Amino acid sequence: MPHPQGLLPRRAESLVAEALTDTRVVLVNGARQAGKSTLTRLAASQAGDPVLRPLDDPATLEAARLDPTGFVEHPGLMVINEIQLAPELLRPIKLTVDLDPTPGRFLLTGSSRILALRALPDALPGRMEILELWPFSQGEISDGADAFLDAAFGHGAELEYTSELGRRDYLERITVGGFPESVRRTRRRRAAFFDSYLSTLIERDVLELADIERRRELHTLLRLLAGRAGGLLVPGALAGESGIPRTTLTRYLDLLSSVFLIKSIPAWAPGGGTHRAVGTPKLAFVDTGIACHLLGQDANRLADPGGAAGPMVENFVVSELSRQLTWSAERGTLYHYRTKDKVEVDVVVETPDGRVVAVEVKAGSTIRAEDVRGLRHLADRLGERFVAGYVLYTGRQTLPFGNRIRALPLEALWRVAP
Template sequence: MSEALADTRVVLVNGARQAGKSTLTRLATAGLPGTVIRLLDDPATLRAAQDDPTGFVDHDGLMVIDEIQLTPELLRPIKVVVDLDPTPGRFLLTGSSRILALRTLPDALPGRMEIIELWPFSQGEMSGDPDQFVDAAFRHGTRIDHTSEWRRKDYLERVVVGGFPEAVRRTPRRRAAFFDSYLTTLIERDVLEIANIERRGELLKLLSLLAGRAGQLLVPGTLASQSGIPRTTLVRYLELLGSVFLVKSVPAWSSNLTQRAVGTPKLAFVDTGVACHLIGQDAARLGEPGGAAGPMMENFVLMELARQLTWSTERGTLHHYRTKDGVEVDAVIETPDGRVIGIEVKAGATVRTEDLTGLRGLANALGERFVAGYVLYTGQQTLPFGDKIRAVPLDALWRLAPK
C-alpha cells in the first residue's frame, strides 16, 4: 500500500466485509502528517458527502475515505481534484464491493487509481509463517523437501475456521453466529448497493447450493436446473456474489499443446469458513465418510494460492485444468514467460498412482515449460513420484520460503 501511495494519485483497498480494510488503512497512514479520515458509515459524514461531494473531497495532503461504495458520486470530484493536481497519494479509498460493479458508478478513474484487493487472513498471516510456496515452487522445483507434524484433522480445523479475523478469534458456537450475521449483512446491505434484488430468498438458496458445489465446475445451466432460478437471473446473481467477494471464479487453463481442455471455470468460495457454515459441516463432519473434506480442502488451497499470488515475486495467474476425458489438475499457475507448475490436492494421507494422472499428462504435454507438479496431501513426508512430481505435506503451502 505504501508503494502504491508513493506513485499513484488514488489507491483503492477493495475486499470482503470484515477482512480488515479499515484497520489496515489506519496502520498504513498512522503518523502521516495532514491525513484526513472520513468514515462514510457515520450517518452525518455520509450526508455531508451526498449533499456536497465537491466540498467534501477538497483538502490538502492525504484523504482516507472508508466505504466509498456508499457514495460513489464522490469519484467524479475526486477525478477533478487529481487531474488538477497529479501529486501521488492524494486519496486512499476502501470498499466492500467491487467498485466497478456499482450501478451508480460515474467514473472508474482510469489511469489514476490502483486497486489493491484485500482478502481474509491467509494461513501464514495467522501463524507468522512465510506464505511463499509459489516463489519456492518456481525457484526450487522438485528440490522442495518439507516434513510436517500436522495430521488431517488439523487441516480440517483450519478449513472450517476460515480467515476472517472475527471468526478466527471466536469459539465454534460464536463463530456460527458471526457467519449468520455476516451473510445477512452481505445480502441485505452490500448486494443491494449494487443491484435491486426483489426475491432475496432465492439468493440465500443459491448460496447454500453453491457451497455444496465448491471446487466443482461452474455451469450456470446446471445450477439453474437445480435451483429453479432462471439462467439469466442466476448468472446475474453469480456476478453479484463475486462483486461482494463471497465467491470467486477460477478460470480454465489451456494451451496450444492441450487442445482437449475444457473451458469451464471452477467455483470457489473466498472463505472456506463461510462455505462450511453454509453446508452445516464442522471439522468432525467434514472428515466422516460422505463429508465434504475433499472439495473444501481443494477450495482452501485454491484461495491460499490466490492470496499468495497478490504478493509473490513470481507474477503468475491461477487456473484449473480439465480435459474432455475428465483428466484434471486442481490448480495450474503460469508465469508470463510460460513456465507452469501444477498442483493436485488430496484430503487423505495416502497418494495413489491415479492421483498423478493429470500432473503426468500436463508434464508430458508441456515439456521444459513444466517446472514441477505437486500433490499437496495430509501426510507428513515429501515423497518423489518420478521426474518433476512430488507429494508434499499440505502445510508447505504457507511454511515454505525460497532460500
C-alpha cells in the same frame, strides 16, 4: 511499524504503503470484515496527518452526497472507507488529482467491485491502483512465510517439507476460515458471526448493487453453491437444480462475486488453446469458513465418509494460493485444467513468460499413482515450460513421484520459503 498488541500484521500493508509513494489514488478492495479499515488506518498513519472519512457513518455519507466536491478537498492524504456507498465522489477525486498529481492523495476502501457498478462515473484510469485484500492467510495467522509460489518457481521439484500437522488440524483450520472475527472466536460464537455476516451481505451489500425482490432465493442459492465448491460452475445446471431462471441465476452469481463471497477459477489451455480442454470455470468460495457454515459441517462432520473434506480442502488451497498471488514476487494467473478425457489438475499457475507450476489437492494422507496422472500429463505436454507439479495432501512427508513431481504436506503452503 510496530502493531498494537494482538493485531496481526498484514502482508498487504507494505503493498499499500509502497503504492502511496507513486500513485495518486489507491483502492483497497475486498470482502466485508476482511480488515480493510484497520489496514488502511495503519498504512495512513505513516503519512503524517491524514483525514479519515468513513462513509458507513450516516452523517459522513450524507455530507459526501450533498457536496461531493467540498467533501474531497484536503491538501494531504484522505482515507475514505466504503467508497461504493458514494461512487459520485470518484469524479471530484479525479478532478482533484488531475489538478495536483502528487502521489498518495487518496486511500479508498471498498466492499464490492465498484468498477462494475452500473452508474459508475469515470473510474480514474491511469490514476488509481487497486489492491485486493482477502481474509487472513494461514501464514498471517500462524506467522508463516506465505511464499509457496515463489518457492515452487524458484526450487521446482527440489522443494521439501516435513510437517507435524495431521488431517484433523487442517480440517479445523478450514472451518475457521480467515475472517479476523472468526479467527478470534470460539466455535459456537463463530457460527453466530457467520450468520450475521451472511445476513448483512444479502440485506445490505447485495442490495446496494441491485434490487432483489426474492432474497430467500439468494440464501437457497448460497447453500447450493457451498455444496458445489470445487466443481465446475455451470449456470444451466444450477438453474435446473435451484429452480431459479438462468438469467436471474447468472445475475445472482455476478452479485455474489461482486461482494467477494465467491470466485470463479478460469479454465486453462496449454499453448493458448486446445480443442481437448474444457473451458468451463470452477467455483470457489473466498473463505472456507463461510462455505463450511453454509453446509453445516464442522471438522468432525467434514471428516466423516460422507463429509465435504475433499472439495473444502481443494477450496482451501485455491484460496491460499489466490491470496499469495497478490503479494508474490512471481507474477502469475491461477487456473484449473480439465480435458474432455477427464484428465484434471486442480490448480495451474502460469507466469507471463509461460512457465507453469501445477498443484493437485488430496484430502487424504496417502497418495496413489493415479493421483499424479494429471500432473504427468502436463509435464509431458509442456516440456521445459513445466517447472514442477505438486500433490498437496494431509500426510507429513515429502514424497517423490518421478520427473519434476512431488507430494508435499499441505502446511508447505504457508511454511516454505524461496
